[in-house]
Amino acid sequence: MKWFKRLLYTMLICVVLGGATVGGLYLYVKPELPSVETLRDVRWQTPMQVFTADGKLISQFGEKRRIPIKLEDVPQPLIDAFLATEDSRFYEHFGVDPIGVMRAFSVLITTGEVQQGASTITMQLARNFFLTFERALMRKIKESFIAVHIEQQLSKDEILELYLNKITFGHRAHGIGAAAQVYYGKELHELTLAQMATLAGLPKAPSNLNPISNPQASKERRRVVLLRMLDENKITRTQFDEAANAPVTARRHGAEVTVSAPYLAEMVRQEMVDRFGEEEAYTGGYNVYTTVKSDVQLAARQAVWDNLHSYDERHGYRGPISILWSEEEGQEALPQEEIEQYLEQLKRIGDVTPAVVTGVEEQTATVMVKGAGAVTLPWESMHWAREYLNEERQGEPPETASDIMQPGHVIWLRTVNEQWRLAQIPEPSSAIASLRPDDGAVAAVVGGYSFTLSQYNRALQAERQVGSNIKPLIYSAAFDKGLTLATLVNDAPINQWNPGSGIAWRPKNSPEVYEGPIRLRKGLAKSKNVVSVRLIREVGVEKVADHIAKFGLNRDNIPENESLSLGSLSMTPMEVARAYAVFANGGFLVEPYFISKIEDMDANTVYEADPVRACYDCEKPAPQIISEQNAFLVEQAMNSAVWGGGSWPNGTGWNGTSWRIQRSKPITQEVGRNIAGKTGTTNDVRDTWFSGFTSGLATTTWVGFDDVSRKLGRTSKHPEVDSSQQAITGGEAGAKTALPGWILFMEKAIPEYPAREFSIPPGVVNVRIDLETGKLSRKNDYTSRFEYFIKGTEPTEYVRGDSNNDDIFEDEGGLF
Structure with a gap:
């Protein structure tokens, strides 16, 4: 009895001392304990995602990959795996598990070292949010007190949801939602039991137990998790055997990007950083919706690829990337396994895929293609490959496959009509900028052949001389002064002596064909250079420059000399597209924009675009920089650049510089003749352009x-x-270099942006004129046509049968 009383007193003393110790420790660390109330309104560091207008992912930005999930969306077997492994008594304890603590304490007493942490899920949550991972007794004490506080503030399900969203899984995956995507490219409900067990085993040591970098250790850890689930009766023996013996299937997955638009994604990234700052933009969980439709954006990318490859093929083949072995030098071919390992190190770039030539026959070749294995290249896939000599010359056409390639050559291939074709990375570059004329929404933007090779966005950053793409703006200035589509200008050579430099300026047409007196409609449609020079002289260089500046350009950057008529002004493709949109929408200068909406991580809209529009009576009308009538006249002249004029049966027919659009059945069937365009080529052909529009889309290449x-x-x-x-x-x-790419794009894009018929605005009259003189005509044959005039500018005199033309516009100095 005495022994029992002593034991009871001893236990009572221990309880009192223990309680006093715990109380004293609490008072000691209380000033350092953080408030756990913040967990109720935790703000996850979630990456920014960028989407197309139709909701397809373009890109993701942010160091941490996290996909926040709700507990009800987590499969029960996955919850069971975590609980069985990390805290089987989670729903029973109060934040600290006394049994686990006693077990850890006994190990400490017997070994003298802290070998077991006894951490519950709640304690791990406390550590992850508020503490460090230092293995120290005081940290463990703080962790326990915080865990108890958490249990008082939150429900068990809330704690488990926070834990599953917070824990780190390696490869920058934070939270179980991101882990499933990074390791398996799946949603949580798509995971197998083996994959769930693998993820549940990762938090203990994400680096050492990683299924990608250390698959064997991961497999052993997975078995431990499955055994715990079996012990807890969460799975059957059959399920255990199947999952434990399953192969390791993890590999690194990026975000599920479904539309590759890296130049657009970078534009969005920069805009978001400017709006919110770098830290907030990358971690605020914003969903950014752009103005582009996925199919249209992909069509723009493919158009750039196909057009550049067409250029590259007609200029010749520059040879293999490298040579792995040479049979001519007695070197043996590499075994297939080594070839495949070599190809794995090479990246796909743009539209091309690396391959190694393994055999060559008379007019075929066998190649090993990255990701596709052995492929036979037919003659039609390579016979374009004349030797490239320089930009001006190509070698003789090949006669056999051995004239082009040899075994051991490392080459590029691309697919055309589902067939592999010899290719190379194009040396020139290209850009497309496309806008909706009514509000400036970007329909598509491509800044180059490959973002991997160059992040320079030529659509927005490349200021290049625009050549004849400037002429519609010059003609617009001429129409502002009262000239008309029927005004005659002398298409004759100019030879102007400059006494200061001692040099004569001789602007030339391209080609050097001169037709004498020519109507302005035909002058623009056929891109007559000397006509543009004479128009600038008539209107005045300064006034023309002022007029061009209205189209959204910096007046200081516009040259005040006659070279402006030939396109010496430098513009970006986006600036050109914006300028041409003015002619498409009736004279309004819209602002290009590419973000339609921004949502925060809770799907609340924090920004929605409210652009100015091409309208008279809407809430936010864009500034009208030219009259609707002026825009219509320019549109008409550019329409003739596509469709030409005259009468082919009577020998007077002619084509404009954009006539190749006539051959595109997809375009003509969609919009008929309601399309306008203008070519552009600079001196020595350093820059080539094509810009054109329907009422629904304005595009520049x-x-x-x-x-x-x-x-x-x-x-x-x-x-x-x-x-x-x-x-x-x-x-x-x-017309040959830029226009084909424009056609390829618009064939796919126009159906997505329905076009209206070109309509005659108020204040425009339509009268029949004589094609030779521009005067009124009473004839109804191929010598005349109906022409449009701003009311008050139409001719008043009828042509006379024997009349000489006295109304040709010339320079002040006469004809040169």
């Missing part, structure tokens, strides 16, 4: 070398490849 000193050159006819009438040979130019 540019092609040129980044090195402004390089010319795009010319090509000779390839007797085997260039058999079709559409083959492009001779000197490169806007």
Whole structure:
């Protein structure tokens, strides 16, 4: 009895001392304990995601990958895996598990070292949010007190949800939602039991137990998790055996990007950083919706790729990337396994994939393609490959496959109509900028062939001389002064002597064909250079420069000399597209924008675009910089650049510089004749342009070398490849180099942006004129046509049968 009383007193003393110790420790650390109330309103560091207008992911920005989830969205087997492994008594304890503490304490007494942490899920949550991972007794004490506080503030389900969203899984995956995506590219409900067990085993040591970097250790850890689930009766023996023996299937997955638009994504990233700052933009969990439709953006990218490859093929083949072995030098071929390992190290770039030539026959070749294995290349896939000599010359056409490639050559391939084709990374670059004319929303933007090769966004940053793309703006200035589509200007050579420099300025047409007196409609449609020079002289250089500045350009950057008529002004493709949108929308200058909406991580809209619009009676009208009538006249002249004029049966028919659009059935079937465009080529063909529009879309394409000193050159006819009438040979130019890419894009884009018929605005009259003189005509044959005039500018005199033309506009100095 005495022994029992002593034991009871001893236990009572221990309880009192223990309680006093715990109380004393609490008072000691209380000033350092953080408030756990913040957990009720925790703000996850979630990456920014960028989407197309139709909700497809373009890109993700942020160091930490996190996909916040609700507990009800987590499969029960995954919850069971975590609880069985980390805290089987989670729903029973008060934040600290006394049994676990006693077990850890006994190990400490017997070994003298802290080997077991006895951490519950709540304690781990406390550590992850408020403490460090230092293995120290005081940290453990603080952790316990915070855990108890958490249990008092939150429910068990709230604690478990926070824990699953907070823990780190390696490879920058934070939270179980991101882990499932990073390691398996899946949603949580798509995971297998083996994959769930693998993820549940990771928090203990994400680096050492990683299934990607250390699959064997991960497999052993997975078995431990499954055994715990089996012990807790959460799975059956059959399920255990199947999951424990499953192969390790983890591999690193990026965000599920479904639309590759890196130049657009970078534009959004920069805009978001400017709006919110770098830290907030990358971690605030914003969802940014752009103005582009996924199919249209992908069509723009493909158009740039296909057009540049077409240029590259007609200029010749520059040879293999490298040579792995040479049979001519007696070197043996590499085994297949080594070839595949070599190809794995090479990246796909743009539209091309690396491959290694393993065999060559008379007119075929066998190649090992990255990700596709052995492939046979037919002759039609390589016979374009004349030797590249320079931008101006190509070698003789090949006759056999061995003239092009040899075993051991490392080459590029691309797919055309589901067939592999010999390719190379194009040397020139290109850009597309496309806008909705009614409000400036970006429909598509491509800044180059490959963002991997160059992050320079040529659509927004490349200021290049625009060549004849400037002419519609000059004609607009002329119409402002009262000139008309029927005004005659002398299309004749100019030879102007400059006494100061001692040099004569001789602007020339391209090609050097002169037609004498020519109507302005035809002058713009056929891009007559000397006509533009004479228009600038009539209107005045300063007034023309002032007029051009209205289209959103910096007046200080516009040259005040006659070279402006030939396109010496530098603009970006986006600036050109914006300017042409003015003609498409009736004279309004809209502001290009590419973000339509921004949502925070709770799906609350924090920004929604409210652009100015091309309208008279809406809430936010854009500034009208030219009259609706002026815009219509320019549109008409550019329409003739596509459709030409005259009468072919009577020998007076003619084509404008944009006639190739007529061949595009997808475009003509969609919009009929309601389309307008203008080519642009600079001196020595360093820059080529095509800009055009329907009422629903204004688009500019540019092609040129980044090195402004390089010319795009010319090509000779390839007797085997260039058999079709559409083959492009001779000197490169806007009509041959940039226009094909524009057509490829617009064929896909126009159906997404329905176009209206070109309509005659108020204040425009339509009268029949004589095609030769521009005067009124009573004839109803091929010598006349109906022409549009701003009311009050139409001719008043009828042509006389024997009349000489006295109304040709000339310079002050007369004809040169």
